Amino acid sequence: MQQRDLLFDIWGKLYPGISTRILDNFLLTIEVNRNANIPDNEQVDWYKDAVVYSLYADLFNHDFTGITQKLDYLHELGVNCLWLLPVLDSPMRDAGFDISDYYSIRAELAGTEGADKQAVFSSFLAEAHSRGIRVIFDIAMNHTSDEHHWFLEARKSKDNPYRNYYIWSKDETLYDKARIIFKGIEKSNWEPCGDEFYYHRFFNFQPDLNYKNPLVLMAMCRSLLFWQNIGVDGFRVDAIPYIWKEEGTECENLPQAHMLVKFFRALLDYIKPGSLLLAEACQQPAKVVEYMGDGDECHAAYHFPLMPRIFKSIAQQSGTPIEETLSKAFTPELPASGQWFTFLRCHDELSLELVYVTEEERRYIHQQYCLKPEWDFRLGEGISARLSELMQRDERRILLAYSIILTLPGTPVIYYGDEFGKLNDEGYYNEMIHLTGKDDTRFLVRGKIDWDKLSQNLEDPGSFSSQIFNKLKLMLHVRNQHKTFGRGSIEFITLPGALNGNLLSFIRTFGTDKWLIIHNMTDKAIKINLPPIAAGCINVFDNNSPAVLEPYGFNWLKIS
Ligand code: GLC
16 A cells, blocks of 8 residues: 555544544645655665664763764764754753654754754754764654643643643543553652643653544654654654553553554655654563564664663573573564664663563562662662663673674664763762652763763773773674674574573574674683584684683674
């Protein structure tokens, strides 16, 4: 079915009985942006070869001019896609996931006062693109800020035209099967306002949008197309499982949520294929895969459980939890165009939601890694700490974790600062909880980069920062020369004589390119016996054929 027909088809399913005139008019207004030059396949699935770096524009380096100045640093590191954490107008009570204007970059990110925000952003985009770096950003679609003008209008009266952009109820019993996501911070999904309550799945200052009203869908589509037209290469689709609510259900992963995603995808493809939709669905892989549909929903999605299982594997000194997580029984096949996005750390906590880890695992990982009670988030269901803090500043374990994430299937995402071992930032956390009035420990893992200090550290090859940065850079450069890591198949193997799980070994293959990757998960040196297929092969990092792998060591061997 052509995208245009698809849009009408989905409309009919989502909004039976509602005239398609709204959609007709909407499509008329956007026709003008259609791009006749449909990119070839290579460009359309660019995300499979990406190395993503996620950052807060202001905390990374003040503003877009500041980021532009650091594009060479990122390029040199081996990054080819930036994921900008929220940059749109916001009162910043949830680090920008509380959007108050979907069309405007925050003024402070434009640099000097009065600067043309859009022009500054466009020039940053052009600079990034000229270095082969794509740019995606966050659009929170499930909710707005309570300072968005739709909500300011909606709360004025029950007959305000914007009232129906949000979800209202006389009491708090509606949707009461939906869990509370920010456990320990929010007590209810409803907030009193006048003589009614409005619904919010996250903070009480983030009212959920009502997609049962087709005008909301049209408004969100318009903002996606606006940024697509400016040149943004894709969007992280925040909190997608919760976007549609139905009484009597848990209000997660409902069929209509998928229809909305199909609608967004068909629309973006109609204008310009290759604009990435990346699903943030904190669910089991079997559920997440559904957000890639038959290649007609999101292009890619985060593999959430892989992240805590990597931490579990490192704590247990065994690759088994990782291998089990990636087994077909747990991680289903993706549609041909689909891709996992993998990560060690992100702007949120190390999340241990019981949706995808067992209670036993939650307790174990929390005990092993929540080294200070202040790091706890969501009453034991998360840990707010940077990668180096979690690894107790042990560069061997940090690099082991990086080698794992860079060689397993998927597109890796590096969280800003983690490339040089940035630590938790208590000063920033204290400042932010004071400003937001919520004890959100995730602010510990945010915070500014001190570039002067960093460049001093990077000049000293023996410093902790250099140790991590330089080795990570080397790994990224090898990875970037071989599409195998982003696109190839994986086969886990046991090396001759290896004990259960102490070596995490696998073969990655793409066409004729073949690699054997070996990780020593333990704190003891291990004698290596290569399988016949890799006899005599050498480790790309030191040109030696491995005899012994140091504690937490790893080797990447090119077989063919
Ligand atoms: C996503 C973001 C998180 C934010 C939440 C609500 O989960 O990753 O940082 O708080 O959505 O928008």
